[in-house]
Amino acid sequence: MRKIVRMLLALLALAAPASAWADPQYKLLVLAIPNKYHYEYIPVARDSLERLARLHEFELVWTNRPEVFEQDLKPYAAVLFLNTPGEELNATQRAGFEAYMRAGGNAMVVHRALIMPNKDWPWYEKMVGRSFVIHxxxxxxxxxxxxxxxxxxxxxxxxxxxxxxxxxxxxPHNIDITPVLGVDESSYDPTLIWPGQIARPMGKHHPIAWHHQWERGRVFVTTLGHNVEMYRDPQYLAHLMGGIYWTATGRGRR
Structure with missing residues (x-):
């Protein structure tokens, strides 16, 4: 009986398309921790990113446990902070991530992941390239x-x-970035905010996605991605996929 099972498995292996047995091009770590402002997006975002990983033949490791930063991060071509800021990491985990970037690791930061408490982790703010003021x-x-x-x-x-x-x-840290997307402030009201708060326009130069080099690695940041429906939108997912591709490989620039 065991011989028959082995033969059937061998035949299935031969019959399967070569792509089914292809090695992944790279490995991506995604950190997504539920918090007060973002949690409902997680199952939708995970499903969409896992579909992108299957389509584009890369390995995706999804976690909500910052303890992963205490392990060896070298196997990951990039780390994606998905609506999860660096404040979620303790001192040991922060040191591990800094060492990863200094050794040539790469990072991608999405939406709320760029918001850090003031002076909590200046190195992370410099990596992001900009500090959050308000929205x-x-x-x-x-x-x-x-x-x-x-x-x-x-x-x-x-x-x-x-x-x-x-x-x-x-x-505040005078970091040079290359803007990827901007927003036209004349197309919305940049001062529309909740009572007791004040929002002021940034003016003609208002980047909302950018990239730069930090330590020895690549960093891509997009401030877009607030609600769950966005993680079902083909154009937004194409935006994320392009960021993942460049961050992990450094390729694709025209």
Missing amino acids: PMLQTGVVTVEDSGFPATFGLPSPWLWSDEFYVTAN
Whole structure:
């Protein structure tokens, strides 16, 4: 009986398409921890990213446990902080991630993952490239492509009508970034915010996605991705996939 089972398995292996047995191109670690503001997106985002991993033949490791940063991160081509800021990591885990980046690791930061308490972890703020100031209410605005040669823009129209929290950011550490997407502040009200808070426009130069080099690695940041429906949207997922592809491989620039 065992011989028959082994023969059947061997025949199935021969009959399966070669792509089914292909090695993944790279390995991506995704950290997504439920928190007060973001939790309902997680099952949808996980399903969508796992489908992208199958489609584009890379290995995705999904976790909500920051303890993974106490392990060897070298096997990962990139680490993606998905709506999960660096404040979730303790001192040991932060040191592990810093060592990973200094050894040539790469990072991708999505939406709330760039928001850190003031002076909590300056190294992380510098890695992100900008510090969060505030955001007005979620509104529909006109997003513009600032770098059409970057993979995270390939699936997007320009201009692109999109609804999100258009973050206001500052550059207290004087970090140079290359903007990928911007937003036209005349297309929404950048001062519309809750009572007791004040939001001011950033002006003509308002980046909402960017990339740069940090330590010895690549960093891609997108401030877009507030609600669950976005993780079902083909254009937004193309934006994420382009960011993942460049962050993990360094390829795709035109």
